[in-house]
Amino acid sequence: MNTSRTAIVELAVPGHVSDQELANRLWQxxxxxxxxxxxxxxxxxxxxxxxxxxxxxxxxxxxxLPGYPANGS
Incomplete structure (x- = not known):
């Protein structure tokens, strides 16, 4: 049986790229x-x-995410 999972990916993205544009590209x-x-x-x-x-x-x-390091390390 398949169960839903969540993967969190942190990316540095140029400010002019909208959240929707990024989501569409990642989906592709x-x-x-x-x-x-x-x-x-x-x-x-x-x-x-x-x-x-x-x-x-x-x-x-x-x-x-609570407890996640602020600098991403």
Missing amino acids: VLRQACQPAAGEGLRLFYPDPASLEVRVFGAAASEL
């Missing part, structure tokens, strides 16, 4: 990463590309 990259390599044919992939959901919060991880 993750979906591409789930495609079979040439010659592999169809098989079960992890994660299932249809299950990808990307949310972008315009905040540092230290603002979202």
Whole structure:
């Protein structure tokens, strides 16, 4: 049985890139990463590309996660 999981990724992104633009781009990259390599044919992939959901919060991880170091180290 599949269970939902959350992965938190902290990226430094230029200010002119909106949260929605970043979410769209990350979704495209993750979906591409789930495609079979040439010659592999169809098989079960992890994660299932249809299950990808990307949310972008315009905040540092230290603002979202209690106890996370402010400098990201």
